[in-house]
Amino acid sequence: MAGAIYIADEPGAVRAVALDGLVALFHAPSGMTHIVAPPAPQILEALQQGPADARTLLERIAEVYEIEEGGAEAIESRLAELETAGLVRRA
Amino acid sequence: MGDVMSEQSSKEGVLANPTRRTVLAFGAAAASTVVTIRPALAQTVGSVMNCEIPVPGPQHSGQYIAADGSLVAPGTPGSFAPPARPITGEEAKTLLRGGLTPNGMDSQSAQAYANYIRRLQSGMSGFTCYASLQLPR
Numbered sequence: 001m002a003g004a005i006y007i008a009d010e011p012g013a014v015r016a017v018a019l020d021g022l023v024a025l026f027h028a029p030s031g032m033t034h035i036v037a038p039p040a041p042q043i044l045e046a047l048q049q050g051p052a053d054a055r056t057l058l059e060r061i062a063e064v065y066e067i068e069e070g071g072a073e074a075i076e077s078r079l080a081e082l083e084t085a086g087l088v089r090r091a
Numbered sequence: 092m093g094d095v096m097s098e099q100s101s102k103e104g105v106l107a108n109p110t111r112r113t114v115l116a117f118g119a120a121a122a123s124t125v126v127t128i129r130p131a132l133a134q135t136v137g138s139v140m141n142c143e144i145p146v147p148g149p150q151h152s153g154q155y156i157a158a159d160g161s162l163v164a165p166g167t168p169g170s171f172a173p174p175a176r177p178i179t180g181e182e183a184k185t186l187l188r189g190g191l192t193p194n195g196m197d198s199q200s201a202q203a204y205a206n207y208i209r210r211l212q213s214g215m216s217g218f219t220c221y222a223s224l225q226l227p228r
Binding site: 032033034035036037038039040042061064065066067068070071073074075077078081082084085087 | 112113114115116117118119123124125126127128
């Protein structure tokens with residue numbers, strides 16, 4: 001899975017508020033608000049360690065979480081959603 | 092948001108108790124985990140201008156509007172009969188900025204209506220319409 005490298009904005013660009021299992025994110029650069037469900041917040045957290053491709057991100061997340069079967073395939077979809085929302089971009 | 096950094100700093104403890112690790116589902120490829128709320132006015136500019144503010148709201152139907160915008164009994168001196176129709180969002184916007192009086196209304200009545208609209212609170216008829224007028228363009 002030598003996929004694209006993704007990067008996220010600096011933490012200061014996004015304000016997060018936990019909403020009982022969901023997270024509301026205000027992305028200051030775009031003025032957009034997003035409601036995200038797991039694993040989106042975890043992906044964004046993992047990206048704060050630096051730009052990474054999907055596989056590296058999974059490895060980072062797996063250090064903290066047990067990843068459910070099928071995660072390797074689905075993370076691409078999750079990244080695509082985050083990219084569409086403007087919360088991550090390709091390096 | 093889960094705090095990856097602090098979780099990692101306690102990673103050894105977590106690994107010592109593998110059953111305590113949170114299982115993270117990545118969902119089906121077709122599922123969506125992001126809902127974007129676009130800036131309200133970009134989406135609703137059409138509906139905002141078409142929304143209506145009843146003066147007064149249906150729960151106070153028949154009451155007159157005093158100059159300060161409060162509701163008073165019909166016929167109270169110095170008060171104004173309610174307008175024959177609701178005030179549209181576009182009209183309210185103009186009126187609140189000291190502009191034109193809505194068609195068919197005299198300027199004194201319109202000022203009372205404007206004050207009524209300014210006093211609208213959450214839960215009152217027309218409040219959402221009024222609130223949406225306050226959003227920056």
